[in-house]
Amino acid sequence: MIDIFVYGTLKRGFPFHPLGLDGASFLGAVETLEPYPLLIAGSFFGPMMLDRPGEGLRVRGELYRVEPGRLPKLDELEDVGSPGSFRTQILVAGEGSGQVEAIGYMKSQSWLDPVHTGYLSDYQDRRFIPPWER
Numbered sequence: 001m002i003d004i005f006v007y008g009t010l011k012r013g014f015p016f017h018p019l020g021l022d023g024a025s026f027l028g029a030v031e032t033l034e035p036y037p038l039l040i041a042g043s044f045f046g047p048m049m050l051d052r053p054g055e056g057l058r059v060r061g062e063l064y065r066v067e068p069g070r071l072p073k074l075d076e077l078e079d080v081g082s083p084g085s086f087r088t089q090i091l092v093a094g095e096g097s098g099q100v101e102a103i104g105y106m107k108s109q110s111w112l113d114p115v116h117t118g119y120l121s122d123y124q125d126r127r128f129i130p131p132w133e134r
């Protein structure tokens with residue numbers, strides 16, 4: 001099994017959750033141990049986190065445990081394979097729980113055009129335009 005940290009459109013109540021994490025084991029609300037830059041960017045108002053630990057704010061999100069066979073669908077939803085879109089290991093912790101190493105989805109600077117917000121600690125924006133509506 002694999003632990004996944006989600007901070008944006010894969011969270012419960014957002015458009016990609018039913019497509020990628022429906023039925024997955026929810027382990028709880030967590031926060032990154034280090035600050036990261038999380039912004040709303042792109043013509044589709046996507047939440048994007050950059051792999052720059054130590055910059056930005058500690059990011060709140062959700063932790064899930066999934067079977068390895070679910071990764072290709074999650075990678076597809078997160079555009080892994082497109083230039084500047086990748087996954088990496090990230091340390092998170094929840095209230096009353098120890099730290100966990102989980103997969104986190106990241107973007108490079110090239111995805112940030114245009115930028116719509118400053119750094120965020122908790123994605124709650126509802127302007128995201130899913131691919132089927134673009």
